[in-house]
Amino acid sequence: MPYLFVAPNMFIFLTFIIWPAIRGFQISFYDSIDGRTFTPVGAGNYRAIFGDPTVAEVAKNTAIYVIFYVIISTVLSIAFALIVNEQQFAKGFFRAILFLPVMLSPVVVGLIWNDVLDRKVGPLNSLLEALGGGSPGWLIEPKLGMIAVIFVGVWVHLGFYSIILLAGLQGIDRSLLEAAAMDGATRPQIIRTIILPLLKPTTLVILILATIHGFQSFDFIYTLTGGGPFGATTLIVQYIYDRAFQTPIQYGLGSAAGVVLFMIIFAFTALNFLLGKKRQAI
Amino acid sequence: MNKSLRSKIAIAASLVLSAGLVATGLPSAQAAGLQPTAAQLSAWKGKTISYYFYNDSQAELDTTKSQIAAFEKLTGATVKLDVIPFTNYDPTLQARLAAGNAPDVARLNNPGLYINDSLDLEKYLGRKYKTEFLKGSTLQVTHPTTKKLIGVPYDLTVNGPFINVEMFKEAGVAVPTSWNWTELIAAGKKVQKATGSEYAFAIDKTGHRVSTVMSHFGAYMVDKNKRNVLRSSKFRAEKAVKMITDLYVADLAPRDLWIGTGTKYSSPTAIFLGQQTPIFFSGNWQVASLAKDAKFEFAAVPNPKELNGGGWPGGKFLTAFNTSKTPDLAAYFVYYLADTAQMEEMDKNAFWLPVRVDLVEKGVKYATRSSDMAVFQADAGKTPAAAYGIQSVPTLTALIYNNLRDLMTDVMGGKITVKEAIAKQIVFIDEKLATLKK
Numbered sequence: 209m210p211y212l213f214v215a216p217n218m219f220i221f222l223t224f225i226i227w228p229a230i231r232g233f234q235i236s237f238y239d240s241i242d243g244r245t246f247t248p249v250g251a252g253n254y255r256a257i258f259g260d261p262t263v264a265e266v267a268k269n270t271a272i273y274v275i276f277y278v279i280i281s282t283v284l285s286i287a288f289a290l291i292v293n294e295q296q297f298a299k300g301f302f303r304a305i306l307f308l309p310v311m312l313s314p315v316v317v318g319l320i321w322n323d324v325l326d327r328k329v330g331p332l333n334s335l336l337e338a339l340g341g342g343s344p345g346w347l348i349e350p351k352l353g354m355i356a357v358i359f360v361g362v363w364v365h366l367g368f369y370s371i372i373l374l375a376g377l378q379g380i381d382r383s384l385l386e387a388a389a390m391d392g393a394t395r396p397q398i399i400r401t402i403i404l405p406l407l408k409p410t411t412l413v414i415l416i417l418a419t420i421h422g423f424q425s426f427d428f429i430y431t432l433t434g435g436g437p438f439g440a441t442t443l444i445v446q447y448i449y450d451r452a453f454q455t456p457i458q459y460g461l462g463s464a465a466g467v468v469l470f471m472i473i474f475a476f477t478a479l480n481f482l483l484g485k486k487r488q489a490i
Numbered sequence: 491m492n493k494s495l496r497s498k499i500a501i502a503a504s505l506v507l508s509a510g511l512v513a514t515g516l517p518s519a520q521a522a523g524l525q526p527t528a529a530q531l532s533a534w535k536g537k538t539i540s541y542y543f544y545n546d547s548q549a550e551l552d553t554t555k556s557q558i559a560a561f562e563k564l565t566g567a568t569v570k571l572d573v574i575p576f577t578n579y580d581p582t583l584q585a586r587l588a589a590g591n592a593p594d595v596a597r598l599n600n601p602g603l604y605i606n607d608s609l610d611l612e613k614y615l616g617r618k619y620k621t622e623f624l625k626g627s628t629l630q631v632t633h634p635t636t637k638k639l640i641g642v643p644y645d646l647t648v649n650g651p652f653i654n655v656e657m658f659k660e661a662g663v664a665v666p667t668s669w670n671w672t673e674l675i676a677a678g679k680k681v682q683k684a685t686g687s688e689y690a691f692a693i694d695k696t697g698h699r700v701s702t703v704m705s706h707f708g709a710y711m712v713d714k715n716k717r718n719v720l721r722s723s724k725f726r727a728e729k730a731v732k733m734i735t736d737l738y739v740a741d742l743a744p745r746d747l748w749i750g751t752g753t754k755y756s757s758p759t760a761i762f763l764g765q766q767t768p769i770f771f772s773g774n775w776q777v778a779s780l781a782k783d784a785k786f787e788f789a790a791v792p793n794p795k796e797l798n799g800g801g802w803p804g805g806k807f808l809t810a811f812n813t814s815k816t817p818d819l820a821a822y823f824v825y826y827l828a829d830t831a832q833m834e835e836m837d838k839n840a841f842w843l844p845v846r847v848d849l850v851e852k853g854v855k856y857a858t859r860s861s862d863m864a865v866f867q868a869d870a871g872k873t874p875a876a877a878y879g880i881q882s883v884p885t886l887t888a889l890i891y892n893n894l895r896d897l898m899t900d901v902m903g904g905k906i907t908v909k910e911a912i913a914k915q916i917v918f919i920d921e922k923l924a925t926l927k928k
Contacts, residue, residue, distance in 0.1 A: 433751070433752055435753060438899065
């Protein structure tokens with residue numbers, strides 16, 4: 209009987225996730241320019257990926273993005289969760305505001321920030337100019353482009369992570385916090401010695417999710433910068449997309465890059481999971 | 491001959507003719523003006539075909555919808571219109587083809603990408619059908635090996651500049667009737683200075699548009715014999731590319747739009763409509779949307795003339811796919827959209843330049859913006875024959891244009907020099923042409 213209940217979900221999961229993943233792995237050993245005719249090339253696509261000079265650049269961009277994205281997202285989402293948890297005034301409203309970007313379409317996110325970050329007529333630069341800060345080329349300077357996409361990436365997911373952490377916070381036994389307060393612990397001490405250690409399992413989830421989201425980031429970046437300027441915001445998923453769907457189409461190469469991405473995400477997730485378990489055991 | 495016998499012969503003749511038509515699918519264009527037979531109408535009734543489509547203006551979409559409605563009434567078939575944004579047009583279509591979900595008919599601007607997926611239209615529309623269209627335009631939809639017609643020219647596009655007439659007047663700069671590139675840039679700078687606009691000039695981010703500028707300076711990339719001719723005109727190409735990239739480096743053109751959009755196509759239409767630039771280099775397909783959206787007086791002006799004047803050829807095409815379950819219906823839909831009446835209606839409504847020989851000879855009378863269209867038509871006539879050379883390699887044109895665009899981005903960012911960019915483009919074209927020989 210239980211299998212009957214999970215069957216519809218399993219069917220969808222197997223059809224749209226597992227089967228395409230298996231096919232993708234299979235296609236990574238073939239060359240195909242149209243998705244209908246396949247020529248076996250062995251490990252040729254993998255060799256081509258690791259021999260492609262743009263891959264090193266893409267890997268560097270992805271590493272920078274993921275590291276900053278994960279750290280900033282995690283720190284800020286803990287901070288926001290703590291603030292929202294304490295807040296009494298209009299808490300529903302502020303929680304909705306915090307969560308709002310999560311509900312926006314990535315394309316809309318890209319378009320909104322494209323306007324906001326416009327060098328000549330964008331509101332951000334208008335404000336900066338009024339304050340004497342000049343007109344930075346957010347979308348035409350490589351370093352600023354990376355800062356912009358990290359910021360927007362964090363902005364998009366912050367509400368989601370904060371809500372998860374908020375649930376974790378509300379699961380903490382309040383008697384522990386009250387006892388610490390009665391013993392004279394200050395608010396920072398309570399956060400550092402009680403709340404954060406008890407939030408570790410939830411924080412681990414956030415770290416894993418943020419790492420996965422970081423590696424998978426593509427849609428809003430593609431709309432915002434198209435991977436530019438000068439490839440500075442081209443991450444691994446755009447590399448896969450470009451190889452698989454932009455002329456000239458190279459489905460085999462795109463699939464091989466997809467397999468590489470899977471291995472990376474799997475390795476990071478496993479590492480996070482194992483480290484988290486180790487910490488819990490200690 | 492009595493009346494009864496005459497009618498019997500007439501009936502017999504029409505039966506023989508009908509049987510012949512049914513047996514060979516659709517009659518040739520010359521045979522019967524392609525009115526569907528009763529048998530075909532009966533077979534098509536209730537059938538559905540999909541039409542993969544993008545539009546540059548609302549007028550194109552509205553006209554297409556009304557023509558589809560008329561087609562559905564005529565045939566009893568249903569046409570499912572899939573309107574796709576241009577930015578992801580080819581990737582989406584290629585993915586659909588790969589997934590076995592090809593549409594029946596598509597409007598294309600890169601027919602070379604679909605050569606092996608396109609239906610042989612001659613089988614359904616006759617061998618002489620292609621003669622109804624301009625020869626230069628049919629080249630891009632002629633299969634390179636079989637020489638069969640695999641698509642139909644839908645419109646002819648000509649690249650060229652638009653100006654904001656009000657900004658020109660405000661700056662005291664006369665609307666040009668002829669000019670060269672030095673004069674164009676000087677005028678742009680003068681208007682920018684006088685009006686305080688953000689930019690002096692803007693051009694679509696595509697190698698296709700830049701090829702026009704190169705053509706003005708006498709530089710071309712591929713000739714009609716599929717040879718790399720950039721090598722022999724590299725100094726001219728360098729001059730043209732340097733002139734454009736210098737405008738972007740100096741912030742006289744919208745750098746954000748070119749550099750800040752990665753490897754995507756982008757058009758400064760919104761920048762022109764926002765009166766941020768007095769000059770916008772694009773093409774005639776913009777006329778309808780500019781006429782609808784511009785809150786100021788604008789005009790198409792002649793292409794600058796250096797060694798050459800004129801525009802750069804391009805266009806849209808209609809193709810039916812060979813995976814269609816009702817290929818005769820798909821072919822007839824292509825025929826219907828491209829017949830004289832429908833095309834004339836579309837040309838008038840959407841400000842297209844005609845590609846049908848009969849319409850070119852007759853001339854299309856545009857209700858408005860006729861002076862703009864006259865400018866583009868005049869530039870079409872001045873376009874050098876060498877500009878059509880790249881159409882000899884329809885499978886490579888998109889690659890060659892895109893690589894030029896990306897190299898220009900690197901020049902704007904100071905990563906390579908113009909000289910290096912052209913040298914790299916020469917090598918790239920060599921490599922791509924070599925793939926044709928394999």
